[in-house]
Amino acid sequence: MNRAVRTICLLASVGLILAAIVSAMPPEADGDAISGGSALAQEGATPDVPEETEVAEATESPAVTLEASPAPKPKPESLRTTPPAPETDADAAQSDAPQARGQVTNMPLPRYVSLKGSTGNARRGPSLSHRIDWVFRHAGMPLRVTAEYGHWRRIEDRDGAGGWIHYALLSGVRTAIVEEDNTELKARPDAASGTIALAQAGAIVRLGKCTLDWCDVSAGSEDGWVHKDAIWGVDPDELRD
Numbered sequence: 001m002n003r004a005v006r007t008i009c010l011l012a013s014v015g016l017i018l019a020a021i022v023s024a025m026p027p028e029a030d031g032d033a034i035s036g037g038s039a040l041a042q043e044g045a046t047p048d049v050p051e052e053t054e055v056a057e058a059t060e061s062p063a064v065t066l067e068a069s070p071a072p073k074p075k076p077e078s079l080r081t082t083p084p085a086p087e088t089d090a091d092a093a094q095s096d097a098p099q100a101r102g103q104v105t106n107m108p109l110p111r112y113v114s115l116k117g118s119t120g121n122a123r124r125g126p127s128l129s130h131r132i133d134w135v136f137r138h139a140g141m142p143l144r145v146t147a148e149y150g151h152w153r154r155i156e157d158r159d160g161a162g163g164w165i166h167y168a169l170l171s172g173v174r175t176a177i178v179e180e181d182n183t184e185l186k187a188r189p190d191a192a193s194g195t196i197a198l199a200q201a202g203a204i205v206r207l208g209k210c211t212l213d214w215c216d217v218s219a220g221s222e223d224g225w226v227h228k229d230a231i232w233g234v235d236p237d238e239l240r241d
Contacts, residue, residue: 102148109148112233113155115141116171122163126152133163140204142175142233158232174207174240176217176233178226185224189214196224207233210240 100109115136122134126149136143136157143162147154153170156162158177181201187193189211199205199219205226208216214225215234228236 102145104148104150110144110146112174113143113145113153113170114173114175115139115143116169120165120169122155122161122165124163126150126154126164130164134161138204140173140175140206142177142204143170145170174233176205176207176215176231178203178205178230179232180230183226183230185217185222185226186214187224189216189225191227193225197222199226205231208240210234210238212237212239215240 101107102109115138118137118139120136121132122136123130124133141157143155143157143165145153145155149164151167152164153167154162154164155170158179178199178201183199183201184195185197185199187196203219205217205219208218208223210216210228213228215228215231216223216225217231218224228234234240
């Protein structure tokens with residue numbers, strides 16, 4: 001009897017000791033909760049902050065040159081915008097219809113403008129939160145506006161590349177880009193007139209007067225007439241005084 005009592009007392013003492021040890025241990029860390037919280041913190045810690053230089057660079061003056069301009073820096077293939085669909089017979093049949101106008105400016109669409117500063121980011125949508133699909137890097141580059149939304153304009157270059165760009169980065173100064181290498185600048189809008197200078201393909205020129213077939217352009221100290229087929233930045237039937 002005494003031995004049984006001593007055994008029960010001994011077991012009770014061991015149980016009390018184990019309970020004390022267990023109660024003294026710290027609670028186990030919740031690994032999933034910590035991992036999940038860390039992932040959420042990393043995802044929200046570095047939001048896509050837009051470049052502060054976009055609007056600041058808009059004050060630069062456009063430039064013209066007879067040297068070839070660099071192509072816009074492309075983003076990866078997965079980020080590129082889909083090029084516009086080719087013109088169809090239905091589009092051609094609507095050429096006599098009244099020209100569309102922008103819902104913001106009431107100016108004609110499409111229309112030509114130029115890049116005001118030395119850099120312009122073309123985004124996937126009309127806000128700073130959208131990805132940058134293209135970066136244009138040449139002041140004075142001619143661009144075509146195809147849509148408007150608030151302070152944003154959807155533009156494209158001669159290759160159809162582009163996106164949405166803030167209006168403050170654009171200028172109403174008309175320019176054109178030379179399409180053909182060794183394009184002759186003529187003294188008069190006549191193929192038989194004398195050649196003043198030669199322009200390289202990709203050169204950006206200031207656009208002046210335009211007839212149905214010719215445009216007066218200038219770059220630096222050079223000024224002459226080029227055939228419309230040799231430049232991009234003016235419509236075939238556009239007249240300029």
